[in-house]
Amino acid sequence: MSPVFSHGDLRLYLLNLLDESPRHGYDIIQALSDRTGGTYTPSAGTIYPRLAKLEEEGLVSKSVDGRKTVYAITEAGRAEVLARAGELEGIEAGLTDSVRLIAEEVRGSVREAMKSLRADLAAAARERHGEASPPAEDPRAHSRQQLHRADAALNDVRGRVRAELRAHVARGGDVAASVVDELTEALENAARTLSDALRRER
Template sequence: MFKHMHGHGGRGCGPRGGWGGWAAHAEARFGGFQEDGRGGGGRRRMFDGSELRLVLLKMIADEPRHGYELIKAVEELTGGAYAPSPGMVYPALTMLAEMELIAEQPSETTRKRFGVTDAGTAHLLENAELVAAMMARLTAAGEHRARSDRAPIRRAMRNLRTVLQNRLEDGDLSDEAAHEVAALIDAVVQKIERLK
């Protein structure tokens, strides 16, 4: 089945044409990916075509979905840091269907909803370690986004610093007000320390 996937137009199944080198390059390839999945400007894709097919297959195995649902599921998993483009997802679904790893299911809408086949389940089991690593890459993208997206906190810190400097420079704070300000700051500090 693995050779079958490669034989349907994939350019190898890892970053250098084989699965073997994927783990070693995963972290290096993570930085600077395009959110819509398009390469360019020196930035790398989150996944190549064969990797994305495996991710989509895993998500379909978890729950039958159509293309738009898959795009949104990936975007949600990464906290908005990455969403594959329709131009990547729909051809991948077509190829997975041609490979008989997924099959169209009855749907009440005009959108094609796919479920995993027995062959698709077997393929996921054969590549379980790689699937787990790629899903971890998506989760890591979300965690990275969450860590780096601290603009509201930085804005609040600037506001606090500005208002404190202004009040101290004006010199119009009474001793009682100064103690009250200090108590407010101490209370906020304690609350922040308890946050998880």
């Protein structure tokens, strides 16, 4: 499954959440789940070590409220969020793409699971009635299944490339024309390879 946060992005996103308001650990986990439409719910083992590291760096402070530990951003942490506002925009854009891709993957998995379940139920019904196995799968149905796989692969690559480019630019990185030229050439080569393969199948 596609990752939601690229390396290092979760750290900055946690600071951004705490810049909005102080939160305890469960509230942070819930906020991440809410903002990703439930597609990403990190474990306590993912969040608390990062919060401890931010505290060590002086970017976050913590206090005890009853039985809850509340984390708040410090002035140094707020300054980092402000200085990296452009990166946050890239993270938000990448997050939107990642969540969409994960949702598509989940929907595809559910569709495949339902298809398999229906086939199992049909086979069980035939066994009960002593019926013979059905004929082989319709070639057009097989082609539609492969088309779905191709669509999912294209969407996955498109989303990852787009998110990486946006995040790179948001961090102040330069995208050279030669990099885009190489990407364009690779895509054109892939399209030609596909066309040749399809012609051979006719």
